[in-house]
Amino acid sequence: MRNEELESAKASPEEEAALWNRYLSSHDAAARKLIIERHLITAQKVAAMVYAGRYDDSVEFGEYLQFARLGLLEAIERYDPAREASFATFATYRIRGAILNGIERLSELATQKALRRRLRRERLRSIREHGEAAAEDPFARMVDLTLKLAIGYLLEESGLWKADEADRAADPYVRLEVKRLGERLSMLVAALPEREQQIVRLHYFQHKEFTEIGLVMQLSKGRVSQLHVRALRLLREGYGTLDRFDQRV
Secondary structure (H helix, E strand, O other), X not given: OOHHHHHHOOOOHHHHHHHHHHHHHHOOHHHHHHHHHHHHHHHHHHHHHHHHXXXXXXXXXXXXXXXXXXXXXXXXXXXXXOOOOOHHHHHHHHHHHHHHHHHHHHHHHHHHHHHHHHHHHHHHHHHXXXXXXXXXXXXXXXXXXXXXXXXXXHHHHOOOOOOOHHHHOOOHHHHXXXXXXXXXXXXXXXXXXXXXXXXXXXXXXXXXXXHHHHHHHOOOHHHHHHHHHHHHHHHHHHHHHHHHHOOOO
């Protein structure tokens, strides 16, 4: 509906009260639909107001509007005419809260994704700059790069990162394998020399960039990068050693 139509759909206080009584007494779907239509303009206005006060343009207005509509639906489910003020007043607070919470979640997710991209780019540069394969052998260099990136990926996704733990739990076999892999990697990380172990824990488990790690450990960024690659090599070698002693493999 257009704004003009929404405005014209507004009811008198008596009509509004009768509509709510009809909806709450029998959960009448038609009554609920009419309530939504009559108050969509409130959701739009609140979304526009919050959007006008935004700090940046990282989230489009359509997202604000979507969160506002969800907030309206939530307000309808929670509204009690006997206890609350008018629905328009009650809904305004609910809608605003839904928008702010939704935008915060989106911003947090975007920040986490951006950090993971930066960390992965950083470790890729580290491996390229400090890889051990002979420069004249492109295939050996590619294998070295691939294996070390794979170790890094396993450190992220073995359950130590915890990002997708809920999804993994749906498959018992996957859960068991991930748990086993995590236990083996934890053992290998704990066996690393002190500096390499600290770098792995800070970079992969606490999501710190090399510059920040260097400040913590009083090392240059380049030295952190070198030790990072050495840690991956030791983990790769150690994993092969575990395989030789693990009868389940």
